[in-house]
Amino acid sequence: MDTMTGNVMLIGWHGYECKKLEQRLRDQGLAFEYVSLENMAGMEKAAVALVRESGVDAPRLPRLEAFLESSGHLPTLLVGEGLMPEQVILATRLGALDVLTDPLCPEQLMKAIDEARAGCIDGDETDVLREDCPAILGTSAQILSVYKQLGVAASNDLNVLLTGETGVGKEVSAYCIHRHSSRARQPYVAINCTAIPEGLLEAELFGYTRGAYTNAVTDSVGRIESAHGGTLLLDEIGDMSLAFQAKLLRFLEDRQFHRLGDSEPRAADVRVIAATNRNLEQDVEAGRFRQDLYYRLSQLPIHIPPLRERPADVRPLLRAFVSDVNLNLGLRITDISEPAQAAAVAYHWPGNVRELKNAVYQAAVRTRVGSINGFSFPDGANRGDTHAETALTALIQRAIAGGRVKELLDEVEGLTLQSLLEAFAGNRSRVAEELGMSRNTLRARLRLHGLQMEQ
Ligand SMILES: Nc1ncnc2c1ncn2[C@@H]1O[C@H](COP(=O)(O)OP(=O)(O)OP(=O)(O)O)[C@@H](O)[C@H]1O
Secondary structure, three states: OOOOOOEEEEEOOOHHHHHHHHHHHHHOOOOEEEOOOOOOOOHHHEEEEEEEEEHHHOOOOHHHHHHHHHHOOOOEEEEEEOOOHHHHHHHHHHOOOEEEEOOOOHHHHHHHHHHHHHHHHHOOOOOOOOOOOOOOOOOOHHHHHHHHHHHHHHOOOOOEEEEOOOOOOHHHHHHHHHHHOOOOOOOEEEEEOOOOOHHHHHHHHHEEOOOOOOOOOOOEEOHHHHOOOOEEEEEOHHHOOHHHHHHHHHHHHHOEEEOEOOOOEEEOOOEEEEEEOOOHHHHHHOOOOOHHHHHHHOOEEEEOOOHHHOHHHHHHHHHHHHHHHHHHHOOEEEEEOHHHHHHHHHOOOOOHHHHHHHHHHHHHHHHOEEEEOOOOOOOOHHHOOOHHHHHHHHHHHHHHHOOOHHHHHHHHHHHHHHHHHHHOOOOHHHHHHHHOOOHHHHHHHHHHOOOOOOO
16 A cells, blocks of 8 residues: 555554554555654655553543544544453444444454445445545546547557647646547556667667667567557657658658667567657757657647646636545545635746645645645745636737736736636626625626626
């Protein structure tokens, strides 16, 4: 079990009991961590807590009480030796999900841990967000157009070139094409061309024979051969050297290749998808990327727009990642406050969906239970150049340069209203409330600026 699915937190365990318990948890593949009441570092990774008490403090349970008070709603099991009935009743009343007594029966312990973790997911807080999170999300017109292109790509075998800034979802899109294609049951192999040193890339991609170079002690199958029958994603394609580009081009021309050190040509039936966050057309013009390879790779080019150009996707993504974090980390986040959502819509997300996902995970781990009330964007980011702010600066500069300063306030008002509608998902009542004006006044101002967005 990794930290994404949550650790078992151990509180109050000492001596011989620890060894036995550790072995049982390890046998079940469960990660665990000791925390003390004084130092609860690591709690954010927790899925379930096992608190140990002895019966000596009857009828109280000082450790459990102190732990439950400071740990919020983490599912907690009490394990005790010689517990009195009152203590068992008290433990249940305090909120422990189960009480186990020594000697611990391993099956009973694992069942209780599983139930605590499942309770964490299917608990009685019906308003906790826990929908299944599909691999690729978004509802904006821009991303719908991308989905359609992915569908086209899935229906044929052309080489696809996915472009877009870092974190927009090129890799998830490549996988999506594969999963929807006729090759879905065959291998999907991804290689990040920049993560492998140029010298090793050829061997990694094409494979090698024994003795091809100093460390080649056995024959090795390359990624191309591993992907036979399926799909090969060449990620970060824009960063490969011209020499390597020539080798790749040869393979793309007839799907034939040689393992390093082997004169025998081999063939592989692979569908190639390439991805890059570079502008390859510019690289072709600058002589950094071969034109023939560019044409070969981009038989079907698909561009994924940055998140700041599709603000309508922000809210669905936030919602989906909250469900995701609840499922993966066993948290109990119910929602994200409206101001936090509006701030997220207005933010320019330079790291795109990856950054948004991280922001939700970080905020959720901080919040653990209830509503997320804000995200911590990098310093100054909230003042950064959102698309609306960039437009605003350009507007002011154009007005000054063109001697149209008198009309400026009017134009600024229009832009401001447009940004507010965007930030509050078209909710005019909310915008009116924020501006301290009546809905009628707002409606009139919107009409004046040609902004007729309905709620
Ligand atoms: N539309 C989406 N729906 C759901 N998750 C998404 C979406 N787009 C991106 N993600 C998530 O954002 C993260 C980054 O996505 P991905 O790796 O596909 O981006 P990328 O464009 O390939 O980035 P890079 O260029 O840095 O490799 C992943 O965790 C992915 O699951």
